[in-house]
Amino acid sequence: QVRLVESGGGPVQTGGSLRLSCSRSGYAFTSVYMAWFRQAPGKEREGVASIHTKSGSEFYADSVKGRFTTSHDDAKNTVYLQMSSLKPEDTATYYCAVGDALLVRGSLDQWRFSYWGQGTQVTVSS
Numbered sequence: 001q002v003r004l005v006e007s008g009g010g011p012v013q014t015g016g017s018l019r020l021s022c023s024r025s026g027y028a029f030t031s032v033y034m035a036w037f038r039q040a041p042g043k044e045r046e047g048v049a050s051i052h053t054k055s056g057s058e059f060y061a062d063s064v065k066g067r068f069t070t071s072h073d074d075a076k077n078t079v080y081l082q083m084s085s086l087k088p089e090d091t092a093t094y095y096c097a098v099g100d101a102l103l104v105r106g107s108l109d110q111w112r113f114s115y116w117g118q119g120t121q122v123t124v125s126s
Contacts, residue, residue, distance in 0.1 A: 002026040002115040004096050009120030012086055016124070020081040022096030022117055030054070033104040034072060034079040035113060038092035038122075045095070047108025049081060052101055059106050064090075086124045093119040 008020040024034065035050035049070040050059045058070055069082045079096060097113035104112045 002098070004098060004115055004117035006094065006096050006117045006120040009094060009122045011123045011125060014087060014124055014126050016086050017082070017084045018086065018122060020083070020094055020096075020120060020122075022079045022081075024077045024079070024096075024098055027098055027115065029100050031101040033099050033101055033106070033113075034070075035097050035099070035104075035108060036070060036079075036081045037095045037097060037108075037110065038090075039095070039119075040089075040092040043092075045110060047110070048094070050104065050106065050108055051079060052106070053079075054101070057106065059108060061108065083122070086122075088124045088126050091122060091124045093121050095119045 003025045006022045033050045036048040037045050039045040051070045051072050053072045067085045071080045096117045098115050099113035
């Protein structure tokens, strides 16, 4: 059984930082992308960042480039999203997801990802 568990969300002021974590268990494939998506109230879920866990290749949405960094700890099967210079428009529920690298190929299309976590809320106040 695949399980993804996010943590690290919470309230933060504009300009602040947060680090989200997502631990993964039960996923059989070894060449995978782990990604972060977010969904703000009344908006569609959008891709934020992804990382290939073998090569370390990273991909980011334009809206977070230069502010967010994703990384992966192989030993812990955990992916991180370091968020800096946070803005009120970053307020959302953040989800992590995992997908087979052959299907994902660096994309942030949601349909390419097979399993999802329950999400963690990030609220940025002005």
